Amino acid sequence: MERVTQLIDKDAEQVRPYVGEYTWAVFTSYQAVMLRIVFLLNLGRDDAAKLEWHKDGGTRQLIQAVLTAGELASRDVALCEQTRVKLLRRARGRSSSFRRTAAIRASTRCRAACT
Numbered sequence: 001m002e003r004v005t006q007l008i009d010k011d012a013e014q015v016r017p018y019v020g021e022y023t024w025a026v027f028t029s030y031q032a033v034m035l036r037i038v039f040l041l042n043l044g045r046d047d048a049a050k051l052e053w054h055k056d057g058g059t060r061q062l063i064q065a066v067l068t069a070g071e072l073a074s075r076d077v078a079l080c081e082q083t084r085v086k087l088l089r090r091a092r093g094r095s096s097s098f099r100r101t102a103a104i105r106a107s108t109r110c111r112a113a114c115t
Contacts, residue, residue: 029066033059054079 016024037053044051053059064072 026066029062033062036062 012027019027036056036059040050040053040056040059050056063075067075
């Protein structure tokens with residue numbers, strides 16, 4: 001816990017009176033997301049599923065507090081595209097039927113992740 005508290009910038013509190021409400025809300029949300037990710041990565045030592053911080057409901061709620069619906073949708077599309085590209089790269093160099101199956105699987109996973 002002591003190491004986590006060192007990640008919080010105490011000097012930022014001194015600047016608070018000179019920053020607008022929206023800017024401060026974005027900053028504190030960013031800080032909360034980063035701390036949540038550190039927390040999940042720490043839990044990931046025992047549970048590999050926790051390493052997928054971008055799929056975590058708590059992280060998503062924190063991000064939703066700051067992003068508009070359009071920004072959140074574009075973030076989700078970008079994550080889906082990254083997943084699809086990873087799956088297709090794994091299929092590279094394999095047989096054509098394997099690549100075709102991988103492409104279908106990648107598209108299915110992207111659709112499932114984006115809904």
